[in-house]
Amino acid sequence: MIISDLKVVGQSVQRRDGLGHVTGKTIYIDDIKFPDMLHLKMVRSPAPHARIKSIDFSDAEKVPGFVRALTHQDVPKNIYTILCLIGVGPDEEPVLAADKVLYKGEQIAAIVAETEDAALEAASRVELDLEELPAVYDVEEALQPGAPILKEWGANYFVYEGHHCRRVRFGDVDQGFAEADFIIEGRYQTSPIEHAPTETTGCVAKPEPDGRLTVYTNTQALFFTLDNTALILNIPFNKLHFVGGTVGGGFGGKVDVIVEPIATLAAMKTGRPVKYTFSREEEMRVSSTRGAWRMYYKDGVMKDGRIVARQVTSYADAGAYNRHTPYAVTKHAANVGGPYSIPNVHIDAHCVYTNRQPGSAMRGFGVTPASFAVEVQMDKIAETIGMDPWELRFVNAYHNGDVKPHRKIVEDATLIETMQAAARLTGHSLPEKYLAMTSDPR
Amino acid sequence: MAPKIVSFILNGREIDVMIKPLMTLQKLVRDQLDYTATKTGCKQGGCGSCTVLVNGQPMMSCLLPVEDVAGQKVTTLEGLTPANGLHPIQEAFFEKFAIQCGYCSPGMILMTKALLDRNPNPSRQEIIEALTGNLCRCTGYEPIIEAIEAAAKKLNGKEGVSP
Numbered sequence: 001m002i003i004s005d006l007k008v009v010g011q012s013v014q015r016r017d018g019l020g021h022v023t024g025k026t027i028y029i030d031d032i033k034f035p036d037m038l039h040l041k042m043v044r045s046p047a048p049h050a051r052i053k054s055i056d057f058s059d060a061e062k063v064p065g066f067v068r069a070l071t072h073q074d075v076p077k078n079i080y081t082i083l084c085l086i087g088v089g090p091d092e093e094p095v096l097a098a099d100k101v102l103y104k105g106e107q108i109a110a111i112v113a114e115t116e117d118a119a120l121e122a123a124s125r126v127e128l129d130l131e132e133l134p135a136v137y138d139v140e141e142a143l144q145p146g147a148p149i150l151k152e153w154g155a156n157y158f159v160y161e162g163h164h165c166r167r168v169r170f171g172d173v174d175q176g177f178a179e180a181d182f183i184i185e186g187r188y189q190t191s192p193i194e195h196a197p198t199e200t201t202g203c204v205a206k207p208e209p210d211g212r213l214t215v216y217t218n219t220q221a222l223f224f225t226l227d228n229t230a231l232i233l234n235i236p237f238n239k240l241h242f243v244g245g246t247v248g249g250g251f252g253g254k255v256d257v258i259v260e261p262i263a264t265l266a267a268m269k270t271g272r273p274v275k276y277t278f279s280r281e282e283e284m285r286v287s288s289t290r291g292a293w294r295m296y297y298k299d300g301v302m303k304d305g306r307i308v309a310r311q312v313t314s315y316a317d318a319g320a321y322n323r324h325t326p327y328a329v330t331k332h333a334a335n336v337g338g339p340y341s342i343p344n345v346h347i348d349a350h351c352v353y354t355n356r357q358p359g360s361a362m363r364g365f366g367v368t369p370a371s372f373a374v375e376v377q378m379d380k381i382a383e384t385i386g387m388d389p390w391e392l393r394f395v396n397a398y399h400n401g402d403v404k405p406h407r408k409i410v411e412d413a414t415l416i417e418t419m420q421a422a423a424r425l426t427g428h429s430l431p432e433k434y435l436a437m438t439s440d441p442r
Numbered sequence: 443m444a445p446k447i448v449s450f451i452l453n454g455r456e457i458d459v460m461i462k463p464l465m466t467l468q469k470l471v472r473d474q475l476d477y478t479a480t481k482t483g484c485k486q487g488g489c490g491s492c493t494v495l496v497n498g499q500p501m502m503s504c505l506l507p508v509e510d511v512a513g514q515k516v517t518t519l520e521g522l523t524p525a526n527g528l529h530p531i532q533e534a535f536f537e538k539f540a541i542q543c544g545y546c547s548p549g550m551i552l553m554t555k556a557l558l559d560r561n562p563n564p565s566r567q568e569i570i571e572a573l574t575g576n577l578c579r580c581t582g583y584e585p586i587i588e589a590i591e592a593a594a595k596k597l598n599g600k601e602g603v604s605p
Contacts, residue, residue: 024479
C-alpha cells in the first residue's frame with residue numbers, strides 16, 4: 001500500500017521546542033527557583049578507598065544559613081542499584097556512604113543551607129576522619145589474588161547467574177584453532193570519556209501541600225528515576241510527581257539516579273524546596289563516565305580469509321559501582337563477534353570493580369568498544385594474511401538466517417549493502433562478485 | 443563587605459541594583475532580576491553559555507563583576523528578542539536547526555550579534571574564529587555556522603541569494 005498523503009516523512013519539520021531555545025525562554029533546572037528554596041551541596045570523599053571513622057559537623061553548623069546535614073542514617077533504603085528495576089542485583093551502592101568509600105568524590109554527607117554559598121561553605125567545614133585503604137585502579141589487577149576487595153560478596157566482579165563473567169559458548173574454539181592456518185591475537189584498550197553536557201546534572205524537589213513531592217529534573221530517564229527514588233525513600237510511587245524532558249545535553253550521562261533521591265529526601269526532611277545541581281567540577285570528576293574496556297582477541301583464520309574461531313576475554317571497568325555496567329557487559333558479549341559469521345566462539349566478558357569514578361551509559365556503551373576492537377582486529381587479520389580488508393569483510397559478513405554466538409538468529413543484516421554503498425560513495429572499486437552479494441539467507 | 447548600588451542600562455532600560463561587591467553579572471541577571479536566558483554551563487569562563495553583550499562586545503557574565511558594567515549598556519538574549527516574533531539571527535538558528543539541547547544557544551546567538559555588528563559579511567573562517575569561546579556539545583558546529591551565514595544574508599537584505 002502506498003500512502004500518498006504523508007506530511008512528515010521526507011520533510012524537514014521545525015522543532016517543537018525550537019522557539020523556546022532561540023529566545024532563551026526554555027526553562028532548565030538551574031532556572032527554577034522558589035522563594036523558600038534551599039540549596040544542597042555534597043561532602044565528598046577526598047580518598048579513593050577509605051574507611052569512614054567519623055564525621056564532624058560542629059564547625060559546619062556554625063555557618064550562617066546552615067539548615068541541616070544528612071547522612072546515610074537518614075536514608076530509608078540507603079543501598080541500591082539502579083538496574084534493580086530490570087532484575088539486576090544485589091544492591092551495592094549507597095546513596096550516602098556509610099562506613100566505606102570506594103572512589104574519590106563519593107557522596108558522604110549532604111549539607112542543606114539557605115543559600116548556595118552557605119551550603120558550599122558549610123560543606124567545606126565538615127571534618128572527615130578517614131582511614132585510607134589500599135586502592136586498585138586496573139581491571140586485571142583487581143581480579144588478582146590479594147587485590148583489595150571492594151564488594152561485600154568478597155570479589156571485585158559482578159556475578160552473572162553464578163559465574164564470574166558473562167559467558168558465551170558457541171561451537172568448539174579449540175577445534176577451530178587447530179584447523180586454522182593463522183592465529184592472530186590483539187589487545188585493545190579504550191579510555192573513560194566524560195559526556196560533558198553543557199548543562200550540569202541537577203534537580204529541584206518541592207514538597208506540595210497535598211503531601212506529594214514535585215521533582216523537576218534533567219534526567220534522561222524520568223520514570224526510572226522516579227521509581228528508584230521511591231524505592232530508596234520507601235514511599236509509594238504516587239507520592240512523587242516527576243517533571244522533566246528538557247535536558248541541556250545528556251548523551252547517557254544523565255541516566256544514573258544520583259541527585260534526585262537525596263534532594264527529595266532533603267525536601268521531605270525540611271518541608272521546603274531543595275535544589276541540588278552539580279558544579280562543572282563535579283560533572284567532570286564525579287558523574288559517571290563512559291566506562292573503559294580492555295579486550296583480548298584471538299582469532300583462527302584460514303588462508304581464504306574465513307575466520308573459523310574467535311576467543312575474546314574482555315574487562316569492563318565499572319569503577320566503584322554497578323550503575324549501568326552489568327547491562328553494558330551483556331550487550332558487549334552479544335556484539336564482540338561483530339557483524340560476521342564465525343562458527344566457533346568463546347567469550348568471557350567481565351564486569352570489574354575498581355576504585356575509579358563509576359563508568360556507565362554513553363551512546364552505545366558496551367557495543368562501541370567491541371566494534372572498535374573488532375574492526376581494528378579485522379584490519380590486522382587482513383594485513384597478516386595478505387588479503388584486501390574489504391574482501392576479508394565480505395568473505396566473513398553475516399547473512400539473514402545466520403545464528404550469532406549468543407543464539408540470536410540474524411534478521412536485519414545490512415553489512416554487505418552498507419559496504420557496497422560505502423564503496424560507491426568513496427569511489428572504491430569492488431570486484432564484481434562482491435557487488436553481486438546480498439545479505440539474503442545463504 | 444557592605445552592599446552597594448550600581449546603575450547601568452539593561453536591555454535598554456536604566457536600572458539601579460543593590461549588590462554585594464564582586465557579585466557576578468551572571469548571578470545578578472539570573473538570580474536577582476530573573477533574566478534566565480543567560481545560562482550557567484560552567485561558572486568558570488570555560489563554555490560561553492553565559493555570554494552577554496556589554497556595549498555590544500561579547501563577554502562571559504560568569505567572570506564579570508557587576509561593578510565593572512556601571513554606566514554601561516548590557517544586553518542579554520531577552521533584550522535582543524523583539525516583542526513580537528524573532529530577531530533575524532534567532533530566525534536563522536531556528537530555521538537551520540542550529541539548536542539541539544538549546545543550552546548553548548543564547549550565548550551563540552549573542553556572539554553572532556556581536557560578530558555581525560562588527561563584520562556584516564564574515565567568511566566561514568571568521569565565523570569559526572568568533573565561536574571559539576562558545577562550546578556546543580550536541581548539534582555540532584556545522585548547522586550553527588550555516589545559521590550564522592544565513593543570518594548575515596537576512597540582515598544584509600540578501601535572503602535567499604546563493605553565494
